[in-house]
Amino acid sequence: MSLAERVISGDVRAAARLITLLEDGSPEALEEIDKLYPNTGRAYIIGVTGAPGTGKSTLIDNLVSGFRHQGKGVGVVAIDPTSALTSGALLGDRIRMQRHSTDDQVFIRSLATRGWAGGLARATLGTVRVMDALGKDIIMIETVGSGQVELDIFRAADTTLAVLTPGSGDDIQMMKAGILEVVDIIVVNKADKEGADYLKSDLETMLAAAKRSGDKWVPPVVLTEATSNKGTEELNDVIFKHREYLFSGRGMEKHRRERVRLELLENIEGFVKDFTNIIKTTADFEIRVDDILKGRAVPRQAAEELINLLAERRQKEKG
């Protein structure tokens, strides 16, 4: 059996293996993901973003327990922005792993963003596909919302949650990053801290101002205290309300299309990147470097000439 077939049959180890191959940017992994396609499209995708320290991981943990209580199979993809000089949020991940480690209906996976052969969005969406094919009903994507790619992934979810805390100035940063325009639900966590109510009303004002035209959904602001599980139930209700809203209109269709667009684009970028990687290993590339060093060429022009040369060569080889 191929990895894809094993994933479809519910083999968790095959799923883990396939995701690892995907992380490594393996072309075989991408072919296997293609094979999963007919068996995907049923999962509901929830995007969760928030700065480090907002308690996002504990909140997700609570939501996972709630979904499990409702009998749903759950997947979590955490995009871990492991920095070269500052260690990532691996600890939170391990804590979650422990709590749900004996539950085979919960599949949690961290994707490190550093030193990747493949694209971050491609690996994330691929991982979502794997969990979808594995039969997970709800898949959460956890990001810190710091880069354009993370924002794109967040945008491609069905329901998006942004987690903030009082007194952090997160609301201003979120507004600047354009998250307010794409968020469906805002969570003010650590609501026992001073200023939570003020932040809530502040956010409601901002959300009213940022209201998307033609969109009837007004993003609600939910107060939670993740460490004591307060507000989780309300949050769960609000998520399902948003889900109903999407199904009542053309929302789901729109999101599925958005995800496919992103996946197709990521695949195109992957191929194009392979082409670039080939260029830089050619003798022609080094000849051009010499030319530039000796003042006989300039980078932009040399780049264009190299691309044309190699595209022509590629066309000839193919036909």
Added chain:
Amino acid sequence: MSLAERVISGDVRAAARLITLLEDGSPEALEEIDKLYPNTGRAYIIGVTGAPGTGKSTLIDNLVSGFRHQGKGVGVVAIDPTSALTSGALLGDRIRMQRHSTDDQVFIRSLATRGWAGGLARATLGTVRVMDALGKDIIMIETVGSGQVELDIFRAADTTLAVLTPGSGDDIQMMKAGILEVVDIIVVNKADKEGADYLKSDLETMLAAAKRSGDKWVPPVVLTEATSNKGTEELNDVIFKHREYLFSGRGMEKHRRERVRLELLENIEGFVKDFTNIIKTTADFEIRVDDILKGRAVPRQAAEELINLLAERRQKEKG
């Protein structure tokens, strides 16, 4: 006069304008950068990396003063990893700006890494070219060393400095990130803090283990206290010693080549990205999205077909 000609004549405002265009990913900016080429290649490039909070900016500030004292024109390019949810290190930059703001021989520029049309490495190297053409003798590139691109840029400098502080665990992170293998000088800042001497000897052991074969330079560990300017003079001396070392062998040649390789590659990636951006605006792209949604195609295969289709069309258009 073109922007490039104005930069070469020493026009600081033209330089600032060109860098802004470059940040926006403007094709004209790239053409202007090409024109600068014949007037560049004289500047000495210093890469400085370190986690936030290591006092890297203050240290660079001290070095700038030292270089100015030696009569050198100085440029600083700070790659600011402004996160969508956490604000960047702009404050430090503003403080530096103030101290050297009346000195027209110091050119400081922050490049934000978020939401860029162009590539980070391309904009950074382009900015270095602009400062080089403007006549700066020494150009410092400040990074937080968190991503592969930042590491590539760091690697392309003539002398590389990594800044650490005692008790932060930065040394372990640096080792993991592969910085130890490419660093020329290590600075232990805040050397008045407990554990500085221990960290120094620890680093020396690690550096001995990571020693590059064939390389006669043993990266020294310099203790500094940036806030009181202690150790700056010694650090300055060590930098010039490393410079002499490079000039005595083939080091400079190697670094210049490395920078040109990176610039050529960045230009190739830029063109290729333009091609991708064109693909996603075509009707063919949306047709393929429909095919995938309806189960008539899968992303990877559809991506390959789209690329071939548009590459062929492009070839035909050209003749």
